[in-house]
Amino acid sequence: MSDILRRIDTNKVIDLTRELIRIPSENPPGNENEISEFIKEQLTKIGFSTKIHEFSKGRPSVIGIASNDNKSKSLIINGHTDTVPVGDDSLWRHEPYGATIEDGRIYGRGASDMKGGLAAMLVAAETLMEVGVDGRLVLEFVADEEVTGYGTKDLLDRGYKAEYAIIGEPTELKVQTAHKGVMNLKFMVKGRPAHASMPKTGVNAICKASRLCLTLQDVQTQFNNRRHPILGEPTLNVGVIRGGVKSNIVPDYCELIVERRLIPGETKAQVLYEVDGILDKLREGDPLFNVTYEVLHHAEPSETSPESSFVKVARECVKEVTGSDFGASGFPATCDMRFLVNQGNIPSIILGPGSLHQAHTSDEYVEIDQVVKAAQIYTLIALKLLT
Ligand SMILES: [Zn+2]
DSSP: OOHHHHTOOHHHHHHHHHHHHHSOOBTTTTOOHHHHHHHHHHHHHTTOEEEEEESSTTOEEEEEEEEOSOTTSEEEEEEEOOBOOOOOGGGOSSOTTTOOEETTEEESTTIIIIIHHHHHHHHHHHHHHHHOOOSEEEEEEESOTTTTOHHHHHHHHTTOOOSEEEEOOOOTTOEEEEEOEEEEEEEEEEOBOEETTSGGGSBOHHHHHHHHHHHHHHHGGGGGGGOBTTTBOOEEEEEEEEEOSOTTEEOSEEEEEEEEEEOTTOOHHHHHHHHHHHHHHHHHHOTTOEEEEEEEEEEOOEEOOTTSHHHHHHHHHHHHHHSOOOOEEEESSOOTHHIIIIITOOOEEEOOSSOTTTTTSTTOEEEHHHHHHHHHHHHHHHHHHHO
């Protein structure tokens, strides 16, 4: 292992990860003030120039920039400072904000998602500063990834760009080049109320919604020919059905909430066109089928070519540190990569310590060894790309 990587001090990685976990930054409600101040201090201490930007009042993101005159080469490393809430703390065996160390792991809310990643970014930044950074390195510690993604979007709107970007979400140190998008749709089916003893005088909204439910389920089989090489098929799940008041009333309303996961190449317009087609067909066969829908939430998918030189460099660095080339894989959830790729046109990868299996769970932890290795990998990638 190169001398540079030996500079990365395991104790420093552990201390920083624990300090970051001990500062709650739950979202909702969304409070990244204290953690942003802490990160800004750390960045200033190691010689980065810093800025705080709020996308709305009280929602700060921190920027750290190290730059020399050679600005032609540039890299963003992006991580989010917010975490999901602790939830039911009786399900935690370890104190959620205690940052307890046990069996080579650090426990706490955000350990994997993604305070371990933030610690790795900070330690890599310090190491790079010591050995001298060529080009322009931009560290982004953004607010509000867990709910809206506005932190990252805001920094792009303000003009923060680079040739390449790494998102430090938990990937167990694998290079991930694509992630799915998501769309949540609410279908509202209307019927006509009637006394249950005379159901023919009414229109049963639950029964109409059931037909829609089964038709939507069938759509999944049409996805077989739409496989993405890394992410597989799109998916559709009817997750909620709500309707009816009493057994003696023919229900006049029933709603479904559906989650559709999109693969790169699929667009919102395309999904809505397909939905309209399904509803038109149901209406054709049944003049009493009365449905409207609305999009509750939409986040686009994105991808970077796994054949790109950036991905190759990242995989080489992972191999140099871990001894393994895991290839290029996919991130199962959505993340801020979509803004960097789709809005910023920045080839991006997701690569960080911890596991998505740990994210959002009770008793969340991160392996210390992975955080140390992530700091080494970020250092190596920055050195290779910026010099
Ligand atoms: Zn995350």
